[in-house]
Amino acid sequence: MTTLLVLFGGALVGAGLTSLRPLDGATSTAAWRQLLSDPAFHDTIAFTFRITLATTGISALAAVALSLLLRNSGAVPRALVSLPVPVPHLLVATVAVLWLGPGGLADRILGGLPVDLVRDEAGIGIVAVYVYKEAPFLLLLLLAAMGDDLHKREAAAAVLGASPLQSLRWVTWPAVRGPLIVGSIIVAAYVLGSFEVPLTVGPNYPTTLSEYAFEAVQGDLITGESRAAAALLLAAAAAVALAITAVHFARDVEGG
Amino acid sequence: MIGALFALPFVALVVQAFADIWRAPALLPQEFGLRAWDAVVRSSGAIEALINSVVVAVVVTGMALALAWPAARVLGERRLRHPGPVFVLLAMPILVPPFAIGTGLTQWFIRLGLTDTLIGLVLAHLTVVLPYAVLVLLSGFGPAVRELEDMARASGLSPRQRLMWVTLPGLRPALAVSAFLCFLVSWSQYGLSLAVGAGRATLPIVLLPFVRSDPQIAALLSLLFIAPALAALFVTVRVGRSPL
Numbered sequence: 137m138t139t140l141l142v143l144f145g146g147a148l149v150g151a152g153l154t155s156l157r158p159l160d161g162a163t164s165t166a167a168w169r170q171l172l173s174d175p176a177f178h179d180t181i182a183f184t185f186r187i188t189l190a191t192t193g194i195s196a197l198a199a200v201a202l203s204l205l206l207r208n209s210g211a212v213p214r215a216l217v218s219l220p221v222p223v224p225h226l227l228v229a230t231v232a233v234l235w236l237g238p239g240g241l242a243d244r245i246l247g248g249l250p251v252d253l254v255r256d257e258a259g260i261g262i263v264a265v266y267v268y269k270e271a272p273f274l275l276l277l278l279l280a281a282m283g284d285d286l287h288k289r290e291a292a293a294a295v296l297g298a299s300p301l302q303s304l305r306w307v308t309w310p311a312v313r314g315p316l317i318v319g320s321i322i323v324a325a326y327v328l329g330s331f332e333v334p335l336t337v338g339p340n341y342p343t344t345l346s347e348y349a350f351e352a353v354q355g356d357l358i359t360g361e362s363r364a365a366a367a368l369l370l371a372a373a374a375a376v377a378l379a380i381t382a383v384h385f386a387r388d389v390e391g392g
Numbered sequence: 393m394i395g396a397l398f399a400l401p402f403v404a405l406v407v408q409a410f411a412d413i414w415r416a417p418a419l420l421p422q423e424f425g426l427r428a429w430d431a432v433v434r435s436s437g438a439i440e441a442l443i444n445s446v447v448v449a450v451v452v453t454g455m456a457l458a459l460a461w462p463a464a465r466v467l468g469e470r471r472l473r474h475p476g477p478v479f480v481l482l483a484m485p486i487l488v489p490p491f492a493i494g495t496g497l498t499q500w501f502i503r504l505g506l507t508d509t510l511i512g513l514v515l516a517h518l519t520v521v522l523p524y525a526v527l528v529l530l531s532g533f534g535p536a537v538r539e540l541e542d543m544a545r546a547s548g549l550s551p552r553q554r555l556m557w558v559t560l561p562g563l564r565p566a567l568a569v570s571a572f573l574c575f576l577v578s579w580s581q582y583g584l585s586l587a588v589g590a591g592r593a594t595l596p597i598v599l600l601p602f603v604r605s606d607p608q609i610a611a612l613l614s615l616l617f618i619a620p621a622l623a624a625l626f627v628t629v630r631v632g633r634s635p636l
Contacts, residue, residue: 137463137478137481139459139518139522140481140482140485140519140522140523141481143497143515143516143518143519143522144481144484144485144488144493144519146496146497146500147492147493147494147496147497147519148488148496149496150495150496150497150498150499150500151492151493151495151496151499152496153499154495154496154498154499219402222572222576222621222622222624222625223402223618223621224576224579224580224596224617224618224621225580225582226580226582226596226599226600226617227614227617227618229603230405230599230603230610230611230614231401231402231404231405231614232401233603233607233610234401234404234405234408234607234611235401235404239416239417241404241419243416243417244416244417244418244419245419247417321487322486322487325486325487325488325489328489329488329489329490329491329492329583330489330490330582330583331491331582331583332582332583332596332600335600336600336603336604345489346489346491346583349491349492349495350491350586361495364495365492365495365496368489368491368492368495369492371489371492372487372488372489372492375487375488375489376484376487376488379483379487
């Protein structure tokens, strides 16, 4: 744990120092002021949160629906649906460009796609890639929670006269709520901070937070690093705040 | 049907990797060949990046398991009275963007001469991999393994014999999954590697620009990128079966 404390603590302190001390040496809050007054950064925040919420919401809904569909199925359908889980995000994005890009395979098969999915300004392509990757991850967590024990409790509820809807509300949902919330926090935090997917299938503008940070470093060698560190620290704070809110929300729902 | 929907897109990757000419609107390539393969083999950058990725992922996995072991044991056997802060520390590197961690570490790595080195990459990857190692490994420790170890001790087995014959076999499923996850998290790192070691490129960093510039080379590099991940998954399933 000491190793982790040193490395992670060092990283946070290092990011803080970088945000306050550009390469020209003088300590100042200029990078933070520049960042917060930059209209492009405001667009970045709105875009990043839209992508994060859409991805997390759609992935969670898809995982719940698929888990109800697959909970009694055999090992082969489960294994096939789980296939995207060990596949790196960058690889899924590469496959998405191959299928969904202009002149891609979907375009050729269907004779034209109704909407642009790669490098579209709304970020639909980014959300599609993330959902393809994250829904199976959440599905695995849900299926793990839907084991024999849950089957027995649902059978007991049925014997006691509970309708399927009542059983879903009072037996199934409490069993899967925990894994779903923890999984959704991990998904949201990942989407908030990762940038290989937006870099591959996302638009040039607006950008996500990490892309903004990357472009800041590329665009301005003197102060760019500080602005990037400030933006990334805000992304980190947002991810942690999101996790705390979700955990509190879950406790409230449980009545704790 | 649903399963096929998830598996099918990857088949196209194999076709694309060996499609020397594949112009729209044709559904199948006009000409198959090894253009991408030749380009990748001739380019020292791609092969070096592949080797860097393998070395970093393997070393990080080994180090993460060794460093995670004591923490996982204490947490798994519920020996801490207040484990909350430890779990918060474990959750943080998972929640904080890897590029943020990399940017922060770069500040120190520049002073220590570790930027663009394999040691720098290993240390940076360890920051995000360690929590996964601890969280998965702790599920293996518990009363069952503890009781077996106590029986082995009562039977007169030395500490080394207990480790080899009781603890390691008992932990095999958790160890296998933990190792797989560590390998995968390190293998897929993009932002972190870019921040601390862009000069010592790993495979994802070499792959990404080709997605826009040359889809055939991108597809071939993608196959090289996915092969070790699938091999690791296969090994995990084989090795991870519980002997107890």
